[in-house]
Amino acid sequence: MKIYKCISLVALIVVLQTSVFGQDMNALVAKVKAKLDLVNDYEADGKMKTDVAFIKAPLGRVKVYFKKPNKFRLKKEGGISLLPKGGISVNMNSIVGTNDYVAIFSGETVLNNVKVKIVKLLPTNENSDVVLTTMYIDEANLLVKKSTTTTKENGTYDIEMTYGKFANFGLPDKVIFSFNTKDYKLPKGITLEFDDAEKPQTEAQKLKNKKGRVEITYSNYIVNKGINDSVFK
Amino acid sequence: MYKLIQIELYKIFRRPRTYIAFAAVFSLITIIQFGLKMDGKTYADFMMKDLSSSITIEGNILNGYLVCYIMLQLLLVHVPLLIALIAADMISGEANMGTLRIMLTKPISRTQFMLAKFIASSVYTLLLLVWLAILALFVSMYIFGTDDLFLMKSSYVVLLKNGDIFWRYVGAFCFAAVAMLTVAALGFLLSVFAENSIGPIVATMSVIIFFTILSTLNIPIFNAIKPYLFTTHMNDWKEFFDIQVTENNEAIIGSIQKPEKIVNSILVLLLHIVGFVTAAILVFKKKDILS
Numbered sequence: 126m127k128i129y130k131c132i133s134l135v136a137l138i139v140v141l142q143t144s145v146f147g148q149d150m151n152a153l154v155a156k157v158k159a160k161l162d163l164v165n166d167y168e169a170d171g172k173m174k175t176d177v178a179f180i181k182a183p184l185g186r187v188k189v190y191f192k193k194p195n196k197f198r199l200k201k202e203g204g205i206s207l208l209p210k211g212g213i214s215v216n217m218n219s220i221v222g223t224n225d226y227v228a229i230f231s232g233e234t235v236l237n238n239v240k241v242k243i244v245k246l247l248p249t250n251e252n253s254d255v256v257l258t259t260m261y262i263d264e265a266n267l268l269v270k271k272s273t274t275t276t277k278e279n280g281t282y283d284i285e286m287t288y289g290k291f292a293n294f295g296l297p298d299k300v301i302f303s304f305n306t307k308d309y310k311l312p313k314g315i316t317l318e319f320d321d322a323e324k325p326q327t328e329a330q331k332l333k334n335k336k337g338r339v340e341i342t343y344s345n346y347i348v349n350k351g352i353n354d355s356v357f358k
Numbered sequence: 359m360y361k362l363i364q365i366e367l368y369k370i371f372r373r374p375r376t377y378i379a380f381a382a383v384f385s386l387i388t389i390i391q392f393g394l395k396m397d398g399k400t401y402a403d404f405m406m407k408d409l410s411s412s413i414t415i416e417g418n419i420l421n422g423y424l425v426c427y428i429m430l431q432l433l434l435v436h437v438p439l440l441i442a443l444i445a446a447d448m449i450s451g452e453a454n455m456g457t458l459r460i461m462l463t464k465p466i467s468r469t470q471f472m473l474a475k476f477i478a479s480s481v482y483t484l485l486l487l488v489w490l491a492i493l494a495l496f497v498s499m500y501i502f503g504t505d506d507l508f509l510m511k512s513s514y515v516v517l518l519k520n521g522d523i524f525w526r527y528v529g530a531f532c533f534a535a536v537a538m539l540t541v542a543a544l545g546f547l548l549s550v551f552a553e554n555s556i557g558p559i560v561a562t563m564s565v566i567i568f569f570t571i572l573s574t575l576n577i578p579i580f581n582a583i584k585p586y587l588f589t590t591h592m593n594d595w596k597e598f599f600d601i602q603v604t605e606n607n608e609a610i611i612g613s614i615q616k617p618e619k620i621v622n623s624i625l626v627l628l629l630h631i632v633g634f635v636t637a638a639i640l641v642f643k644k645k646d647i648l649s
Binding site: 174176177178179180181182183184201203204205206207208209210304305306307309310311337 | 405408409410411412413414415416417418419505506508510511512513514515516517518519520522600601603606607608609610611
């Protein structure tokens, strides 16, 4: 009988603790959101680097626009841009911009010598494309250092953020998107290439090749100066 | 010598046959441009079907630079056949008309005569390429505008910046000129052996078609002989449109992936030109023109 009481007590403590941390996490995410809410809109210049195994592309200059609640547009200044499908438009504002989620505490870790809390966000809206978001939050500065988002349509991608001058607004200086890519192969009859067959890739190379990265280094943020809606069309 | 070349050029451009090639290039390019202008998006979507499942591509993909690349891919395989029409007729045409003997009664050496003939056919070849460049590149740039060049190769894609493209086309056309002169030299050589035009023209076309098929077949047993076929090297103008990347996979603007391959191919083609023309001169020197 005593054993049952002990087990019940431990279970109660676990449930209560989870509930308390859950509340804490909601509060923490709300604080992060409040910080991001300081920004009604912004535009920024940036340099974009695409690192996908099957893409040979030079650095490109981009312009990024955001407007509340979740309008986001990345434009390349002239030229052709190659962006990971769906993923690039996801930013912190669009993740925590709504209240349709449940935040769950999932532990602590250290990222780049900064202690961060791991928070999982489960969307409550069944129609949401996002299935799960894991955020690594620097509690002291209320900054999201990293997030991993799993979507229904576009797979899983990681976003790593480095902050600098605009940390007060929660705007990163550098963002790295990591995403899965599919194999790329076109028949030589279509590309009209008739060189000798290239060497087959090893399994390790194939695995490495499936990860793609897009790195955007921002500069010249213009915050809360108003942006015309036509920019997002 | 200059006078001789002038005479040969006059003869070339007096024949209606000469303009068939210019008309054919014009018709083909116009039709391709019209098709791409009307329904190019469908073509581009089809090409990018595989890629667009994981990557979103934004921008004016179907611009003049890409249109020109598509046309060069299609035409540079077939232009040699048009060049053969003239180059393979240079000596055999004269023999057929019985004018060889009269021409060689003039105080010129047979070598001078042959060089003038080859230079004249080279001028025709280069003019045809310039015509191709004007229509395929400049007219396409005018119709479709210019932008970055997005090329889809069989195992990777290349994105070239707008400002990093034109010089590549200049290089590609110069390379194509050497490649086409090789064809002209081959036709010129074969024309020495015949007394009528049809034989060397068909023979030149047959050699080009036969070698091109061997060059493009991806059967391992033929891979060993591919480097020795000039048609394999003729395709290397595409190397101008491949770019080097750094260790971080960042494309280096202004670079070429395999410049040594281009140099090697140019040398091989030049060697063929010298070989074919020398052989033609040597054979012609001993040729009986009294028949």
